[in-house]
Amino acid sequence: MRRGMRQAAEAAMLALAMSMPAGAETLADIRAELAQLSGQLQSLRAELVASGAQGMQAAGGASALQRMDTMEAELTRLTSRTEALENRVEQVVKDGTNRVGDLEFRICEMEQGCDPATVGQAQPLGGAATTADAVTAPAPSSVAAGSGGNLAMNEQADFDRAKGVLDQGDFRAAADLFKTFAATYPGGPLTDDAGYLRGAALNKAGDVPNAARAWLDAFSAAPEGPRAADNLLELGKALGALGQQTEACATLAEVPARFPGSGAAGQVGAAQAALGCR
Numbered sequence: 001m002r003r004g005m006r007q008a009a010e011a012a013m014l015a016l017a018m019s020m021p022a023g024a025e026t027l028a029d030i031r032a033e034l035a036q037l038s039g040q041l042q043s044l045r046a047e048l049v050a051s052g053a054q055g056m057q058a059a060g061g062a063s064a065l066q067r068m069d070t071m072e073a074e075l076t077r078l079t080s081r082t083e084a085l086e087n088r089v090e091q092v093v094k095d096g097t098n099r100v101g102d103l104e105f106r107i108c109e110m111e112q113g114c115d116p117a118t119v120g121q122a123q124p125l126g127g128a129a130t131t132a133d134a135v136t137a138p139a140p141s142s143v144a145a146g147s148g149g150n151l152a153m154n155e156q157a158d159f160d161r162a163k164g165v166l167d168q169g170d171f172r173a174a175a176d177l178f179k180t181f182a183a184t185y186p187g188g189p190l191t192d193d194a195g196y197l198r199g200a201a202l203n204k205a206g207d208v209p210n211a212a213r214a215w216l217d218a219f220s221a222a223p224e225g226p227r228a229a230d231n232l233l234e235l236g237k238a239l240g241a242l243g244q245q246t247e248a249c250a251t252l253a254e255v256p257a258r259f260p261g262s263g264a265a266g267q268v269g270a271a272q273a274a275l276g277c278r
Contacts, residue, residue, distance in 0.1 A: 034079045041072055103239075103247060107213050152185055159190045166197060171205035174198075175214070192218065192225040199234055212238035229255055229264035233271065240275040249277035 045068050108114040162177035178198035182191050195218025203211035212235055219231040232255050240248035252272050256265040 030082050034075055034082065038072065038075045038079070041068060041075065044068070103212075103216055103235075103251075107209055107216065107242075151189060155185050155188055155190060158184070159194060162194065163197065166201050171201045172207075175201040175205065175207075175210075179214075192222050192227040195221065196227040196230055196234070199231070199238075203234070203238065208238050208241050212242065229259035229262040232258070233264040233267060236268075237271050240271070245275055245277075248275055252277060 045065065158177075158181050162174055162181055165177055166174035175198050178194045178201060181194045182198070185191055185194075195214065199211045199214035199218065202208075202214055215231045215235040215238065219228055219235060222228055232251060236248050236251035236255070238248075239245075239251060249272065252268050252275075255262070255268050259265050
């Protein structure tokens with residue numbers, strides 16, 4: 001029964017090192033896996049000790065326990081780092097959500113007929129729960145982040161119709177069509193573009209407060225989407241046009257910080273200079 005104990009121990013150690021699933025989707029999953037591996041390691045240690053001197057010798061002697069000690073220390077370190085990352089992610093989402101809520105309140109103050117008292121609590125960025133357990137790693141996909149995959153029936157036609165109205169210069173009607181589109185196809189491959197273009201249409205119609213709100217809503221719905229950097233850039237510029245220089249400069253500074261190397265990040269310098277941002 002004890003024959004081959006060393007091979008079994010080595011195989012178990014290899015399994016411990018390799019059993020973390022590459023597709024673990026959340027930090028909570030990773031933390032649970034680490035706890036499971038730690039439990040397996042402790043069970044293996046107990047089994048090895050219970051096997052007596054002969055079993056211990058077959059497994060490599062004291063060096064086997066030393067290797068287990070090293071692995072257990074590494075698991076403890078990884079668990080600590082995972083917990084710290086969970087806390088950090090939760091704080092980032094909380095801070096970002098609070099900032100979005102403040103911007104929504106300020107934009108409402110500048111809109112005709114908008115009662116600041118009716119502005120509800122801002123939804124967490126991305127629409128996810130604010131706990132780090134709900135933050136998932138993006139799965140590989142040929143569709144950009146924030147998109148919903150395949151187009152629904154009539155989705156492309158509806159988008160093209162709204163875009164055509166925008167190109168014709170009927171900005172208010174285009175904004176309404178893009179709003180309807182986003183409500184009809186939430187999370188679709190073209191919804192991020194629709195949110196951005198709705199803001200652009202409202203801005204061209206001279207409705208800067210609602211344009212700012214449209215870009216804010218679009219960014220909040222898909223903070224990592226293909227139009228996220230553009231939405232944030234235009235939001236910053238709109239806030240500047242509304243006289244909210246402090247908020248505008250802070251928003252513009254977020255663009256290169258969040259999306260370095262993006263086209264929008266390359267336009268931030270000119271926008272900051274125009275507003276006199278420091």
